[in-house]
Amino acid sequence: MSVSPRPRTGALRVAIVGRPNVGKSTLFNRLIRKRRAITLDTPGITRDPIAEPVTWDGIALELVDTGGLGGEADIDLADLVHQHTVRAIAGSELLVVLFDVREGLSPLDRETVELVSRSRVPAIYVCNKSEGRAAEDAALEFCALGIDPPMLVSAEHGLGITELHLAILEQARRILGARSAAAAATRDGEECPPAVGDSPQRALPDAGLEGEPDAQPPPCRVAIVGRPNVGKSSLLNWIAGAELSLVDDKPGTTRDVVDTEIEHNDHRYLLLDTAGMRRPSRVEEGVERISVRRALEAVERANLVALLVEPSEGLTDQDARIARHAWSEGRALVIVINKIDLASPKRLADVERNIRGTYATLGPVAICHLSVKNRTGLEDLFRLLQRAQRAHNRRLSTPEINRILAEAVKRRDPPVLGRARVKFFYGTQTGMRPPTINVFTNRGQVPEDYQRFLERCFREELELEGTPLRLHFVRRASHGDRGESREG
Numbered sequence: 001m002s003v004s005p006r007p008r009t010g011a012l013r014v015a016i017v018g019r020p021n022v023g024k025s026t027l028f029n030r031l032i033r034k035r036r037a038i039t040l041d042t043p044g045i046t047r048d049p050i051a052e053p054v055t056w057d058g059i060a061l062e063l064v065d066t067g068g069l070g071g072e073a074d075i076d077l078a079d080l081v082h083q084h085t086v087r088a089i090a091g092s093e094l095l096v097v098l099f100d101v102r103e104g105l106s107p108l109d110r111e112t113v114e115l116v117s118r119s120r121v122p123a124i125y126v127c128n129k130s131e132g133r134a135a136e137d138a139a140l141e142f143c144a145l146g147i148d149p150p151m152l153v154s155a156e157h158g159l160g161i162t163e164l165h166l167a168i169l170e171q172a173r174r175i176l177g178a179r180s181a182a183a184a185a186t187r188d189g190e191e192c193p194p195a196v197g198d199s200p201q202r203a204l205p206d207a208g209l210e211g212e213p214d215a216q217p218p219p220c221r222v223a224i225v226g227r228p229n230v231g232k233s234s235l236l237n238w239i240a241g242a243e244l245s246l247v248d249d250k251p252g253t254t255r256d257v258v259d260t261e262i263e264h265n266d267h268r269y270l271l272l273d274t275a276g277m278r279r280p281s282r283v284e285e286g287v288e289r290i291s292v293r294r295a296l297e298a299v300e301r302a303n304l305v306a307l308l309v310e311p312s313e314g315l316t317d318q319d320a321r322i323a324r325h326a327w328s329e330g331r332a333l334v335i336v337i338n339k340i341d342l343a344s345p346k347r348l349a350d351v352e353r354n355i356r357g358t359y360a361t362l363g364p365v366a367i368c369h370l371s372v373k374n375r376t377g378l379e380d381l382f383r384l385l386q387r388a389q390r391a392h393n394r395r396l397s398t399p400e401i402n403r404i405l406a407e408a409v410k411r412r413d414p415p416v417l418g419r420a421r422v423k424f425f426y427g428t429q430t431g432m433r434p435p436t437i438n439v440f441t442n443r444g445q446v447p448e449d450y451q452r453f454l455e456r457c458f459r460e461e462l463e464l465e466g467t468p469l470r471l472h473f474v475r476r477a478s479h480g481d482r483g484e485s486r487e488g
Helices: 024-032 078-090 107-119 134-145 161-190 232-240 287-301 317-328 345-358 378-392 398-411 448-461
Strands: 012-017 050-056 059-065 094-100 123-128 220-226 258-264 267-273 304-309 332-337 366-369 424-431 436-441 470-475 485-487
Touching (some): 012 078, 012 161, 024 050, 050 161, 078 107, 094 107, 094 161, 123 134, 123 161, 220 287, 220 317, 220 378, 232 258, 232 267, 232 304, 267 378, 287 317, 304 317, 332 345, 332 378, 345 366, 366 378, 398 448
Parallel strands (some): 436 470
Antiparallel strands (some): 050 059, 258 267, 424 436
């Protein structure tokens, strides 16, 4: 989840801050109990703030992992990361300020404490990497910053995590109590007596207070993917209306997957900004390989995938691999040609023609033209996303399926396998996201060319642009046979 000015859910935001390489991401992963942030023993790995909702003892929190405050000159994008972290602090209600007890007191620690003090956000001070008896004495050094003795934890080994968990809950209850008291005081202040000469009016009931609201469906998850430097983070920032992801001309700026919930035309989306994916042979070891793996995982947890390409190169083989991966995982797909301000109409037409002609499997995929720089094409993108979402969730009636199947057989006879022609008895939908149809036959196998023909027939009759369509061919059981299934 991204770091917007305040959590949409009303959850209390808790940000983990500190200078680079003190173990913020390791502590974040430990507190949320899963590997969400990339962790390597290298300064400057985390760049964009990332967040995760948790509920502890009935209290809804949003834990935020941030990039390092300050940093050495050799840390890429240190200034931009610092600015993003400062914004994350301003948007939080509680801070966990982390130090490295092994390294001892650093000038950057002093700057961190001064920044936190100026923010006036309540803070819990913690010394990480506190294995061993000497850690307690070493932690007292940080009292020179004008703070109480920090708590001792080892995020890597899980030491002190329970105590930190309880300290966060204690502070959260205090902050939520103050929030409730302020809200009550505001309500009391609004209940003023009528002015002299005003006629008393009967208070009308507040319709919104009667009953519990219906539970909202979860937002549609959209993974924004593509090669490095095609404008993924710029698109996310434009949609969100805030600088949530770092943007730089250097490829590989985004590392962690940044989640951002937005609402557009009464539709809720969770946008997943991912690291750029290069060809496997060009992916370096370490952080880039982990980033690419996280990007692929984002595709797998998405409902829709927006694949960004540039008109200068068009759809490359690597882009096609990404698209095929999304398609094979059953994800709806929209191809977005960004930076159209740098291309002529003829070039854009050539790119689209090449996509349709060279990559036949992407024929059912919608293509959108966009310029993040010139702020054009966003409404077209959301229109195609909504269309793909509807197709992905499409429910088909059994009579409709069998009508299309019967008309297909009239148009083209099914093939002969062995001594008998393939017969289609009936079909029925057995799944959504993507739409999945079981077709019962007298054979367990149907040639691939006829499978493609049947898929074309369904797509011609139904609005399925942007979504895979899965056809399963099932041999109808008879005389005690169990039957065989083949997927198309």
